[in-house]
Amino acid sequence: xxxxxPVTSVYAALGRxxxxxxxxxxxxxxxxxxxxxxxxxxxxxxxxxxxxxYNNGDSPVSMELQLPVEAAGVxxxxxxxxxxxxxxxxxxxxxxxxxxTLLQLV
Numbered sequence: 001x002x003x004x005x006p007v008t009s010v011y012a013a014l015g016r017x018x019x020x021x022x023x024x025x026x027x028x029x030x031x032x033x034x035x036x037x038x039x040x041x042x043x044x045x046x047x048x049x050x051x052x053x054y055n056n057g058d059s060p061v062s063m064e065l066q067l068p069v070e071a072a073g074v075x076x077x078x079x080x081x082x083x084x085x086x087x088x089x090x091x092x093x094x095x096x097x098x099x100x101t102l103l104q105l106v
Contacts, residue, residue: 010078017077017102023050024102032065038095042068042105050077051103055095065091071105078102 027043
């Protein structure tokens with residue numbers, strides 16, 4: 001029986017998102033934070049933004065980021081297993097260890 005490869009699933013999801021979100025290809029890059037453990041940047045196009053967040057560490061991390069565009073909420077475009085919310089003009093994200101995802105500001 002054929003087994004689902006999780007790496008293949010991620011690549012398929014990233015390919016789909018690249019086709020669906022023009023900001024991922026054409027948006028202006030805005031760095032939001034960089035530490036030894038975590039990194040976040042936005043791709044902004046026509047007032048819309050997708051934020052890439054990375055945790056390279058072996059422990060969970062919390063981030064509080066300036067919004068690159070006005071937004072009322074956030075949607076996880078991959079696994080929807082991070083804690084994220086927009087509050088008081090900031091994007092608050094909680095990432096598991098050794099994890100990354102793409103967040104769409106809405």
